[in-house]
Amino acid sequence: MSRRVAAFCPGHISGYFKRVDGPDAATTGSVGAGLVISEGVLACVTPAERTDITVWQTDHSRNRVRIAGDSPPIRYAMKKLSVDASVMTECRLPVGAGFGLSAAALLATITALNQLYDIGMDERRIAHLAHETEIVHRTGLGDVTSCRGGGMVVRTVAGIDAPVRRIHGLSGPVSAVSFGPINTPSVLGSPGQMEKVAAAFPSGEPKTIEDFFSYSRAFTEKSGLITPQVREVLDFCDHNGINASMTMLGNGVFAYGDDAEPILSRFSSVHSMAVAKNGPVLLKEEP
Amino acid sequence: MSRRVAAFCPGHISGYFKRVDGPDAATTGSVGAGLVISEGVLACVTPAERTDITVWQTDHSRNRVRIAGDSPPIRYAMKKLSVDASVMTECRLPVGAGFGLSAAALLATITALNQLYDIGMDERRIAHLAHETEIVHRTGLGDVTSCRGGGMVVRTVAGIDAPVRRIHGLSGPVSAVSFGPINTPSVLGSPGQMEKVAAAFPSGEPKTIEDFFSYSRAFTEKSGLITPQVREVLDFCDHNGINASMTMLGNGVFAYGDDAEPILSRFSSVHSMAVAKNGPVLLKEEP
Numbered sequence: 001m002s003r004r005v006a007a008f009c010p011g012h013i014s015g016y017f018k019r020v021d022g023p024d025a026a027t028t029g030s031v032g033a034g035l036v037i038s039e040g041v042l043a044c045v046t047p048a049e050r051t052d053i054t055v056w057q058t059d060h061s062r063n064r065v066r067i068a069g070d071s072p073p074i075r076y077a078m079k080k081l082s083v084d085a086s087v088m089t090e091c092r093l094p095v096g097a098g099f100g101l102s103a104a105a106l107l108a109t110i111t112a113l114n115q116l117y118d119i120g121m122d123e124r125r126i127a128h129l130a131h132e133t134e135i136v137h138r139t140g141l142g143d144v145t146s147c148r149g150g151g152m153v154v155r156t157v158a159g160i161d162a163p164v165r166r167i168h169g170l171s172g173p174v175s176a177v178s179f180g181p182i183n184t185p186s187v188l189g190s191p192g193q194m195e196k197v198a199a200a201f202p203s204g205e206p207k208t209i210e211d212f213f214s215y216s217r218a219f220t221e222k223s224g225l226i227t228p229q230v231r232e233v234l235d236f237c238d239h240n241g242i243n244a245s246m247t248m249l250g251n252g253v254f255a256y257g258d259d260a261e262p263i264l265s266r267f268s269s270v271h272s273m274a275v276a277k278n279g280p281v282l283l284k285e286e287p
Numbered sequence: 288m289s290r291r292v293a294a295f296c297p298g299h300i301s302g303y304f305k306r307v308d309g310p311d312a313a314t315t316g317s318v319g320a321g322l323v324i325s326e327g328v329l330a331c332v333t334p335a336e337r338t339d340i341t342v343w344q345t346d347h348s349r350n351r352v353r354i355a356g357d358s359p360p361i362r363y364a365m366k367k368l369s370v371d372a373s374v375m376t377e378c379r380l381p382v383g384a385g386f387g388l389s390a391a392a393l394l395a396t397i398t399a400l401n402q403l404y405d406i407g408m409d410e411r412r413i414a415h416l417a418h419e420t421e422i423v424h425r426t427g428l429g430d431v432t433s434c435r436g437g438g439m440v441v442r443t444v445a446g447i448d449a450p451v452r453r454i455h456g457l458s459g460p461v462s463a464v465s466f467g468p469i470n471t472p473s474v475l476g477s478p479g480q481m482e483k484v485a486a487a488f489p490s491g492e493p494k495t496i497e498d499f500f501s502y503s504r505a506f507t508e509k510s511g512l513i514t515p516q517v518r519e520v521l522d523f524c525d526h527n528g529i530n531a532s533m534t535m536l537g538n539g540v541f542a543y544g545d546d547a548e549p550i551l552s553r554f555s556s557v558h559s560m561a562v563a564k565n566g567p568v569l570l571k572e573e574p
Contacts, residue, residue: 019476030476065352070555072466072516096383096468138473138514179359181383184469184536186425187481189306189317194474194481227425229359249471268357 012100015216020158043108098250103143178252299387302503307445330395385537390430465539
């Protein structure tokens with residue numbers, strides 16, 4: 001039986017953000033704040049002469065569905081490492097819906113490959129490669145920086161080496177519903193819409209989870225990105241005193257605390273998770 | 288056996304576009320040009336006391352996968368019509384990847400419901416409802432206008448009642464590869480990127496399919512939206528003299544003519560189709 005290494009990396013829900021362009025990929029990214037979540041991506045790697053990558057998703061009924069037979073970002077990172085392997089990633093949350101799963105998939109896969117082939121990268125080099133891949137492939141801006149550790153993350157400087165503030169000890173559950181991706185053409189062709197998003201960025205920094213939801217919600221309202229489904233859920237959360245905001249960027253809502261799950265469940269299947277305590281972790285190594 | 292009506296609507300690949308905001312949904316949309324394609328969405332509707340909507344996709348291996356258990360835009364349109372029904376939609380192309388499938392799903396479903404319940408809407412009222420739904424739910428801008436008929440479509444005025452120019456008689460095959468959706472955060476936070484997209488809109492109007500690819504390709508190059516995978520495919524198409532451009536907006540490439548399919552197949556599974564001759568069509572009615 002061939003050697004096999006598995007690693008897990010948490011996902012990330014962004015509450016508010018602003019794109020920042022730097023002179024290179026390492027300094028390009030975003031500022032903002034979000035929650036690192038206990039749901040994320042599991043990557044399993046085994047040695048192979050030709051790289052093959054399969055993306056699996058496990059749905060609410062525990063059916064495992066093969067959702068892609070390749071991943072250009074993972075392939076790009078592997079080319080940079082000059083390694084070939086058989087890679088399988090698996091997640092439960094929906095892909096492309098604002099849960100930072102591309103960053104999680106990259107960090108989990110590179111962490112597992114580093115161990116499998118004794119590449120000897122430290123955590124920082126792993127994160128740099130994952131972040132560069134995200135910037136080049138336009139799959140994310142601040143998710144790798146956030147997913148390197150757990151907690152509620154406040155980023156006031158952009159890029160992979162920028163300092164971040166992590167607030168730990170948030171023990172309440174995080175619930176989310178997703179109605180799919182945000183439609184790109186409806187915003188892309190409109191500089192006015194984009195300026196609105198950039199102008200919605202709050203001044204100041206959240207210090208508590210309540211602050212975070214208040215900043216995120218103000219951003220959501222000013223951004224002009226609220227869809228009819230999100231509006232309906234947010235209004236109902238307000239009515240019931242639930243801390244809730246729109247997942248940036250996906251057509252969905254996330255909320256915090258014990259009372260959130262039954263409220264959200266009126267609208268769609270709820271993804272239940274916690275605030276993650278750690279970033280990527282190696283899971284096991286078979287002999 | 289309960290009555291059942293099926294309708295099909297073609298999809299639409301946008302080559303270039305610009306968002307235009309009008310005073311209401313009917314006049315909001317986009318200008319640009321694209322190809323109406325023979326792949327699209329099949330909708331089957333049967334009477335039901337409570338609305339349920341299931342979205343199916345058939346993959347390259349002819350596996351039928353249930354990809355969603357609801358569709359907020361379809362639900363919205365049905366609420367406007369004050370009808371309940373069991374709705375099933377099916378497509379072969381990937382969803383959210385720039386093939387105009389949300390417009391096709393709305394036009395097919397509303398066309399089928401109109402027949403099922405003898406609602407008596409004419410083609411224009413059906414198109415108005417589908418377009419309003421797209422604008423409200425941010426699922427599209429110019430796709431409904433385009434999918435009302437077939438051909439290569441040039442839209443110089445935005446909105447659902449705007450005149451369009453259709454060029455028919457294009458008999459060559461259309462081929463497309465998709466690497467997934469475009470990442471929204473990487474563009475959304477950046478007004479500079481958005482201005483670039485708006486500024487990339489070409490002056491003049493394409494009169495032939497070669498013109499169309501030349502306009503689309505110039506827009507693609509100026510837009511700053513080209514991903515590494517798309518760049519690789521476009522370069523290879525250029526090298527082989529293939530008319531090709533980026534699907535707006537999805538991370539993919541579409542190309543025209545007999546030689547395109549073998550070229551694109553080097554990069555990913557190819558979706559093979561034709562330029563559609565017509566818009567939505569009723570398929571059958573049982574019994």
